[in-house]
Amino acid sequence: EDIAEGLENAPAALVGLFSGRNVGKQVPEGSNAVLLKNLYLSCDPYMRPRMAKSDSSYASSFVPGSPITGNGVAKVVDSGHPKFKKGDFVWGMTGWEEYTLVKTPESLFKIEHTDVPLSYYTGILGMPGMTAYAGFFDICSPKKGEYVYISAASGAVGQLVGQFAKLLGCYVVGSAGSKEKVELLKSKFEFDEAFNYKDEQDLVGALKRYFPNGIDIYFENVGGRMLDAVLLNMREHGRIAVCGMISQYNLDRPEGVYNLSFLITKRIRMEGFLVFEHYHNYPKFLDFILPHIREGKVVYVEDVADGLENAPAALVGLFSGSNVGKQLVVVAKE
Numbered sequence: 001e002d003i004a005e006g007l008e009n010a011p012a013a014l015v016g017l018f019s020g021r022n023v024g025k026q027v028p029e030g031s032n033a034v035l036l037k038n039l040y041l042s043c044d045p046y047m048r049p050r051m052a053k054s055d056s057s058y059a060s061s062f063v064p065g066s067p068i069t070g071n072g073v074a075k076v077v078d079s080g081h082p083k084f085k086k087g088d089f090v091w092g093m094t095g096w097e098e099y100t101l102v103k104t105p106e107s108l109f110k111i112e113h114t115d116v117p118l119s120y121y122t123g124i125l126g127m128p129g130m131t132a133y134a135g136f137f138d139i140c141s142p143k144k145g146e147y148v149y150i151s152a153a154s155g156a157v158g159q160l161v162g163q164f165a166k167l168l169g170c171y172v173v174g175s176a177g178s179k180e181k182v183e184l185l186k187s188k189f190e191f192d193e194a195f196n197y198k199d200e201q202d203l204v205g206a207l208k209r210y211f212p213n214g215i216d217i218y219f220e221n222v223g224g225r226m227l228d229a230v231l232l233n234m235r236e237h238g239r240i241a242v243c244g245m246i247s248q249y250n251l252d253r254p255e256g257v258y259n260l261s262f263l264i265t266k267r268i269r270m271e272g273f274l275v276f277e278h279y280h281n282y283p284k285f286l287d288f289i290l291p292h293i294r295e296g297k298v299v300y301v302e303d304v305a306d307g308l309e310n311a312p313a314a315l316v317g318l319f320s321g322s323n324v325g326k327q328l329v330v331v332a333k334e
């Protein structure tokens with residue numbers, strides 16, 4: 001072992017790993033830590049509530065002065081944990097920095113399948129993929145032939161929900177915030193219909209146009225006035241999976257939703273969910289999704305920012321819709 005003395009010498013010891021100054025291991029056997037070289041970082045909407053001091057967010061607030069934490073794909077460069085060895089690829093919670101020392105690596109997922117792009121583990125094969133899978137199949141209880149509506153439909157989660165619904169034989173309509181995204185929904189992801197919600201003054205009327213007989217399943221990504229308009233257009237015994245409400249994350253006071261009484265009169269089931277409570281199904285999800293990717297039956301669009309210095313702008317862009325598909329950041333090549 002190469003032991004540096006005192007916390008004040010820790011940064012130099014860590015940096016020394018990359019100039020080869022250390023002799024032996026810097027993550028001692030038994031410490032359980034792993035040292036990661038970050039390759040891809042994921043930009044996710046839930047990171048916005050983490051910028052506030054609040055108990056309401058399901059993830060802890062960022063700590064001023066410390067690197068932002070978030071999901072990413074990384075290579076193990078040193079390990080004191082029996083489950084991981086040098087050279088392994090992993091995805092899970094890491095830092096917005098070049099190298100991260102993870103002291104409790106139990107929550108990291110070891111990447112076993114590398115015949116697909118590694119960046120996919122920030123999206124289709126990672127947290128957003130699991131979100132689409134659990135949210136659609138477990139929360140929505142979908143059936144063939146049902147009418148499905150998805151908001152923020154071209155994003156990391158939405159593009160997958162739509163494709164899963166099509167695989168099942170549902171009728172699928174998505175909304176997004178630009179002409180380019182609407183085109184993508186129809187031509188690339190093969191939704192039955194798509195529209196730009198920013199072009200619609202009357203959202204209730206727009207939904208009536210696309211769903212003359214009503215909506216069976218709404219996959220909720222945006223909240224606010226979109227949810228209000230959807231409630232008026234739901235069918236009896238419809239289901240709403242509340243995945244997220246991105247339109248509300250930048251507001252000091254959330255917008256009012258006025259049509260909730262339709263939950264009663266139409267006997268609609270509306271259920272929120274958190275993806276990390278579904279991670280036990282990750283192996284089952286991989287069995288489902290990997291063959292679909294390899295056979296080209298499910299496709300995935302990524303929006304790749306280059307370099308850590310461009311990560312903040314990429315994250316902020318999620319809230320103006322500048323991302324087309326899953327937003328991620330390349331930090332280093334493998």
Ligand code: NDP
Pocket residue numbers: 044045046127128131152153154155156157158175176177178181221222242243244245246247248273274275276318319320321322323325326327
């Ligand atoms: P996306 O890739 O869809 O990116 C966010 C998109 O939201 C933007 O591109 C933009 O698309 C849209 N948007 C931004 N601001 C607004 C607004 N004010 N009104 C309407 N739309 C807006 O993100 P994800 O797929 O990663 O996430 C989608 C949702 O899922 C989010 O609400 C997120 O919080 C939630 N989520 C929840 C999880 C859970 O465990 N419950 C896990 C993961 C995600 P456009 O141009 O179309 O407007």
